[in-house]
Amino acid sequence: MFYQVYVRSFADANTDGVGDLRGVRDRLGYLSLLGIDALWLTPFYRSPMADHGYDVADPRDVDPIFGNLDDLDELIRAAHQEGLRVTIDLIPNHTSDRHPWFMAAGSAPPGSAERERYFFRPGRGPDGAMPPNNWLSVFGGPAWSRLPDGEWYLHLFAPQQPDLNWSHPDVVADFEQTMQFWLDRGVDGFRLDVAHGMAKPADLPDMAEPQAPGVLKHADHEADPRFDNDGVHDLHRMIRRVADKYADRVLTGEAWVVDDDRLARYVRPDELHLAFNFRLLEADWNAEMFVEAITHSLNAMSSVDAPPTWVLSNHDMDRHVTRYGGGELGTRRARAAALVQLALPGVAYVYNGDELGLPNVELPDEALQDPVWERSDHADRGRDGERVPLPWNGAEPPYGFTEGPGTWLPMPADWGGLAVEAQLDDPDSMLSLYRNALEIRREHPAMSGDEVQWFGAPTGCLAFRRTGGLVCALNAADELVPMPPGEVVLSSGPLEDGMLPPDTAAWLV
Numbered sequence: 252m253f254y255q256v257y258v259r260s261f262a263d264a265n266t267d268g269v270g271d272l273r274g275v276r277d278r279l280g281y282l283s284l285l286g287i288d289a290l291w292l293t294p295f296y297r298s299p300m301a302d303h304g305y306d307v308a309d310p311r312d313v314d315p316i317f318g319n320l321d322d323l324d325e326l327i328r329a330a331h332q333e334g335l336r337v338t339i340d341l342i343p344n345h346t347s348d349r350h351p352w353f354m355a356a357g358s359a360p361p362g363s364a365e366r367e368r369y370f371f372r373p374g375r376g377p378d379g380a381m382p383p384n385n386w387l388s389v390f391g392g393p394a395w396s397r398l399p400d401g402e403w404y405l406h407l408f409a410p411q412q413p414d415l416n417w418s419h420p421d422v423v424a425d426f427e428q429t430m431q432f433w434l435d436r437g438v439d440g441f442r443l444d445v446a447h448g449m450a451k452p453a454d455l456p457d458m459a460e461p462q463a464p465g466v467l468k469h470a471d472h473e474a475d476p477r478f479d480n481d482g483v484h485d486l487h488r489m490i491r492r493v494a495d496k497y498a499d500r501v502l503t504g505e506a507w508v509v510d511d512d513r514l515a516r517y518v519r520p521d522e523l524h525l526a527f528n529f530r531l532l533e534a535d536w537n538a539e540m541f542v543e544a545i546t547h548s549l550n551a552m553s554s555v556d557a558p559p560t561w562v563l564s565n566h567d568m569d570r571h572v573t574r575y576g577g578g579e580l581g582t583r584r585a586r587a588a589a590l591v592q593l594a595l596p597g598v599a600y601v602y603n604g605d606e607l608g609l610p611n612v613e614l615p616d617e618a619l620q621d622p623v624w625e626r627s628d629h630a631d632r633g634r635d636g637e638r639v640p641l642p643w644n645g646a647e648p649p650y651g652f653t654e655g656p657g658t659w660l661p662m663p664a665d666w667g668g669l670a671v672e673a674q675l676d677d678p679d680s681m682l683s684l685y686r687n688a689l690e691i692r693r694e695h696p697a698m699s700g701d702e703v704q705w706f707g708a709p710t711g712c713l714a715f716r717r718t719g720g721l722v723c724a725l726n727a728a729d730e731l732v733p734m735p736p737g738e739v740v741l742s743s744g745p746l747e748d749g750m751l752p753p754d755t756a757a758w759l760v
């Protein structure tokens with residue numbers, strides 16, 4: 252059971268309004284109480300923050316905004332003492348444009364060795380004024396930017412995130428060094444950013460049909476040469492070899508790959524251990540879509556004997572309370588979805604704030620910071636709405652997130668009831684639901700085994716049984732439905748005369 256800490260938004264210890272490593276350390280007691288096993292910390296490396304830390308200028312140091320290396324060591328030590336593992340984010344696909352390599356490349360002439368660690372190419376058309384190919388940036392606009400000397404460089408994300416050339420031995424050697432640097436400090440593993448990127452086809456062919464921009468859509472390798480190239484698997488094997496020099500470390504890949512069999516390739520026995528299943532996160536509030544997402548993922552993973560990895564929200568996608576309709580309805584559905592997610596075999600990731608039932612926040616234009624907003628010419632508001640700082644206590648912003656005067660994104664005036672303190676002792680709160688569910692998931696023998704057996708269920712509903720005997724039933728339809736037989740051990744909302752109401756899930760044994 253992993254918990255994703257979006258470090259900027261979790262807890263701020265130094266009062267600058269941005270979350271930091273000491274803030275995480277100070278709240279480890281809360282995470283223990285919640286009942287998770289491991290953390291995933293989003294990037295805290297030295298960065299100009301063009302993409303909030305996913306643009307890394309020095310992958311082996313902590314950005315002062317988040318603290319320093321001693322703070323990280325202390326966090327790892329304290330987490331281990333609490334019995335929590337610590338995994339961190341690594342960003343292999345690109346660096347910051349302020350990374351020493353890219354700075355050197357920018358001041359070196361076209362054709363120089365310094366440029367070979369990235370993708371520099373002459374343009375097309377008269378005077379090379381057109382980009383070298385038709386690839387689009389995931390964040391909008393062309394995936395190429397031009398330097399004053401006329402050469403173009405590739406960036407699948409923001410222009411401040413130039414793509415690394417993984418055919419270059421320096422890139423491989425440096426990444427190994429970075430992994431070892433953190434593994435030696437005691438981190439328990441990595442989440443690999445854009446794990447389906449990295450390898451590019453040598454001739455950088457045009458895309459068949461330029462995919463519309465939009466943050467991270469599933470890539471189809473047939474039509475989209477930017478992602479999921481076969482060459483990426485040798486790189487993951489290399490990464491696995493480094494991790495295997497240490498005992499008990501885990502590698503989780505972010506691989507947005509359309510095809511289940513292609514996704515399974517990332518978790519073959521000599522590659523990564525886990526790969527996020529984003530199909531569940533992409534499914535609408537619809538039992539058939541849930542069943543399909545779950546079945547696909549289980550089949551894909553069982554073909555390579557890897558555990559499935561379930562996720563409902565993260566820092567890149569609208570929060571599920573909002574996706575399922577927002578307000579009371581969205582919250583009721585989010586409670587039910589949590590019971591589906593947490594009943595499944597394998598690994599689950601909770602995104603910080605899922606356990607509080609946080610919705611997305613509609614931020615005013617002037618507050619928006621995600622590069623997607625500018626890159627899309629304001630067509631896409633970006634991901635700030637799911638990154639608003641967490642409310643801890645009190646009735647008004649900043650709800651104990653910081654003792655400073657402001658927060659890096661404004662917090663809504665009506666989040667007092669969602670604060671941790673307000674939910675802790677309320678048996679009906681989202682937080683209590685998560686704590687109960689996690690305890691059962693951890694301790695109940697009915698949760699054992701890898702198999703999921705589907706039951707016939709009324710239209711708009713689903714029901715499955717785990718090997719150990721736990722049954723999970725979800726009613727995503729509009730009418731009351733009968734419950735499967737068994738004793739209810741947890742439900743996401745009140746039952747009515749033994750029937751399962753709409754937008755409700757229950758666990759039975």
Ligand code: GLC
Pocket residue numbers: 302305306342408444445467505566567
């Ligand atoms: C990943 C991250 C996302 C980031 C992108 C570029 O998808 O999750 O937040 O913007 O990679 O590094």
